[in-house]
Amino acid sequence: MTDSSRSRVFANVRQACRGAGEDTIAQELEALGTAPTADLPAADIHTAFLANVLKNQGSVDCVANRSGAVKALADYLYRHFRSHRLVAGNDPHLAAMPWREAGVLPRFGSVEPGEPVALSYALLGVAEIGGIVTLTGKANPAANNLLSEHHIVLVESTRLVRDMEAAWECIERESAKTGRSRGVNFIAGPSSTADIEGKLVYGAHGPRNWHVILMGDVPANALEEAHALAGR
Amino acid sequence: MKQTSHTFLDNAHTALQDRDKAARRDFMALFTPLIRNAAMDDFGHFEELRQHVKEVRQHTLDNLDHYLTRFEREALHNGNHVHFATDADQLNSIVLDICQQHSARRIAKGKSMVTEETGLNDYLKRAGLRVMETDLGEYIIQQAGETPSHIVGPALHKSAAEIRELFLAKHDLGERELAETSDMVGEARKVLREHFLKAEVGVIGANALIAENGYSMLVTNEGNGDLCANLPNVLIVCTTIDRVVPRARDATAMLRLLVRSATGQPQTCYTSFYSGPRREQDSDGPLETHFVLLDNRRTEILASDYREMLQCIRCGACLNHCPIYAATGGHAYGWVYPGPMGSILTPLLTSLEQSNALPNACTSCGRCAEVCPADIPLPDLLRDLRHDENRQKLSSSRWRLGMRLHAWLARHPGLYHACTGIGIAALHLLGQRKGSFTQLPMASGWTSERDFPAPQGKTFMHQYAALQRADKAREDKSAAVAKPPRRRARPGSGKASGERQEPGLRADWPLKPDPRRPGKTRPGTAGGKGTGKGKPGAHPGGPRGKKPRSRQSDDR
Ligand code: SF4
Secondary structure (H helix, E strand, O other), X not given: OHHHHHHHHHHHHHHHOOOOOHHHHHHHHHHOOOOOOOOOOOOOHHHHHHHHHHHOOOEEEEEOOHHHHHHHHHHHHHHHHOOOEEEEOOXXXXXXXXXXXXXXXXXXXXXXXXXXXXXXXXXXXXXXXXXXXXXXXXXXXXXXXXXXXXXXXXXXXXXXXXXXXXXXXXXXXXXXXXXXXXXXXXXXXXXXEOOOOOOOEEOOOOOOEEEEEEEOOOXXXXXXXXXXXXXX | OOOOHHHHHHHHHHHHHOHHHHHHHHHHHHHHHHHHXXXXXXXXXXXXXXXXXXXXXXXXXXXXXXXXXXXXXXXXXXXXXXXXXXXXXXXXXHHHHHHHHOOXXXXXXXXXXXXXXXXXXXXXXXXXXXXXXXXXXXXXXXXXXXXXXXXXXXXXOOOHHHHHHXXXXXXXXXXXXXXXXXXXXXXXXXXXXXXXXXXXXXXXXXXXXXXXXXXXXXXXXXXXXXXXXHOOOEEEEEEEHHHEEOOHHHHHHHHHHHHHHHHOOOOOOEEEEEOOOOXXXXXXXXXXXXXXXXXXXXXXXXXXXXXXXXXXXOOOHHHHOOHHHHHHOOHHHOOOOOHHHHHHHHHHXXXXXXXXXXXXXXXXXXXXXXXXXXXXXXXXXXHHHHHHHHHOOOOOXXXXXXXXXXXXXXXXXXXXXXXXXXXXXXXXXXXXXXXXXXXXXOOHHHHOOOOEEOOOOOOHHHHHHXXXXXXXXXXXXXXXXXXXXXXXXXXXXXXXXXXXXXXXXXXXXXXXXXXXXXXXEEEOOOOOOOOOOOOOOOOOOXXXXXXXXXXXXXXX
C-alpha cells in the first residue's frame, strides 16, 4: 500500500516543484546565509552559559577540577538526600573521577525506580541556550536524563560552545568518528509544564531539579556575575 | 474527529455564554502576547531571523521533491522504516499494522496535532488498543473526552477545579486533596509513569525533519515525548511531508522562533533529535523505528496559491493574538486547528463547503500577520478564501448580491463617494438627537448586540478633502506673501499631468508589486503589513488565480 502511496505523494510533490538540479539547489541554499543567533548576556562565554542555565531554572556550581567536581557532588547529595549515592552512565570520563576523595558512591548504568539522582557527562554546553548536549548510548542512558528526580550534569569548561549551530558542528564531527548516534539531546532546564491554567510546575514527567557543574578554568567572578545577570 | 466548523456561529454563541471560560480566555489573550513580546525583545533580531527562516522554508518548499527524497534516503540509511500516507485513513492503518505486527496492546503517545487530524486515537481504540496521551494537556482532555482547544496548550480551556474533579473521578487513588496545581501534576506524573514503563509502542510527532542527516526534531518542556521515544521497543514518528528542512542549522534557526513565539521561552527544556533504532552499543532505545509521512492534501496546497500556509511552524502565536479566538475559544472552530491558522488550514484540509464560516471569522486587524514567525500573510489568505467562497457561491445569495453591488460601486469612485455622502448625511440627520441607533435596516447583526453611533455628518473623504483644501489655501496665501504668485503642482497631486485624482489617494494607489509576496500585488500603503483590510482595488478582477502561481512558472 505505501509503495503506491509513496509514488503518488512524490508525483504530486514533483508536479508542484520546479525541478531544479542538485547543484543549483545547493548554491541557492548557501546563498541564504546564516540565521542570527541570540546575543549572549555576557561577553565571557562561561558567565553567559551560567547565567542562562540559571534563567532556565537550573542550579549551578563551578569547580576547578575533578576533585572539586566530586566534592561538589557530595555536597549536593548530602544537602538534598543525606546520602552519597547516585547513578551515572557508563562514561569513561565519569569512571575516571576520584569518587573516593569525597566518599560518593556511584552506580554505573541506568536509573532504576527509587533512584532519585542521575549524573551525566555532557558532550557540550551551549551558552546561547543555557543548555547541555548529550548523545544517547551506554554513556548516557535516556532513563538517566528523563526518569530521575534530580539530573546533574558535568560540563567541562573547554566544551562550551557559543550557539546551537556550533554545537551541531561538533556533533557532526563526533558522528564522522563514531557514526550518527541514535539521539542528540539538548537539555535546558528541569522538566516543566504550564498545562493547568498556565501555571508553571516543575517535574512534569522528568527531573524536578536540574543541576549543572561547570568544571575547569572559569573566571573567578563568573558565578557571581551569572547570578546577578539571572537575578537569582 | 467530527467536524462542526459549519456551525461556527452557533458554537461561538454557546462559547460566549460561559462567563468563567470567557474570563480565562481574556486573561490568556492578555498574558500570552506579553510573554511572547518580552522574549522577542530580549532576542532582538526577530525580523532578521523571521526573514531568514521564511526564505529557507520557501526554498525548501520550492524544492520539496529534492529534500523529501534526501530525507527519506538518510532516514533509511539510519535504519528506519519510512512510510507515506496519502490520507488520514492510510496513516491510521499503517500505525495499526505496525502495532499489530508487534502484538502491542499499550501505546504511549506524545503530543501530535497530525494524529489529531487523522483521528488516530479513536482508530486504535476501535481495534482494541489502549492509547494513552502523555502530554499533560492532552492527557487531561483525553480523560475528559474532549478535543484540544489550542495547538500548544490543549487543555487551557479547563479550570484547575475542573481538572481536580476529573482526576478525582478518573484515578482510583483513594482519599486525597489535590488542592494545588503541583499535586495534580504530581498525580498525572505517577499515573503516566506506569504507562510509559509498560507501553510497547511509542507514537510521537516531529517539529522538523532534517534532510541532510535524517534526524527528526522533537521539542517539549515536559519530556514526555522523549519518554515515548526512548522507553517502548517500537517508535513511530507521525508527521507531514512539509516538516522537512534542509539542514540541522535550519531546524535550530526555526527553533529560536518557535519557542519564543509559542511559550515566550528562549529554549524548551528538551529539544531532541532522533535518528533511528538502538545501535549495537546502546543500552536502551527502541529496537524498531518508523516514520509515517502524511500528505492529506498538502501537495494540493503546495501546488495552489495557498502554499505559504505550509510554512506554518505550529507555534500558536496567531491564536494568542487573535481577538476572535480570544472571544470564542478553540472549540468553536469545530475541527483540529483553531484561530487564524485553523481558519485557513481547515478549509484547505477538509473543504470550504464545510468550513466557509471560518475565513469570515476575522476582523482583519492584522495582529496574526504581525506576530507570525513564519511571516505568513494570514489576513490575505483569509480574504482569498472569502473570495473563493463567493466564487463558489457558498455564501447566501443576498450576501453575494450585496458584495457585487459594493464591488461595482467601488469601481466607480465618484458614485461611491456621492452615495456614501448621502447615506452618512441621512444617518447624521436621523440620529443626531439620540447620538446612536438601536435599530437599523439590514444591520440587525450589529444593532442586536450594540448601538450604532450616529455619524458626524461628513464622510472621511469629505473631511480629508476639506483639510487638503484648507492646507492648500494656507500654502497659496504664504506663497503670495513671499513671492509673486505662480501655480505649482504638488508632488503626487497628479495635477502636473492634468490627471484627475481622488483627493488624498497616493499616486501608486491602488497597486504596486509586493516584495513580500513575489508575483502578487497589494495596496500601496507605505510600509503596511498588507493586512488586506478589505481595501477596494486590492485584487482587481479577483484574488490570485488558483494555479499555477506566477512565481512558480517564472522559476521553472
Ligand atoms: S500561522 Fe504563523 S503564528 Fe500561526 S501557528 Fe503558524 S507559524 Fe505560528
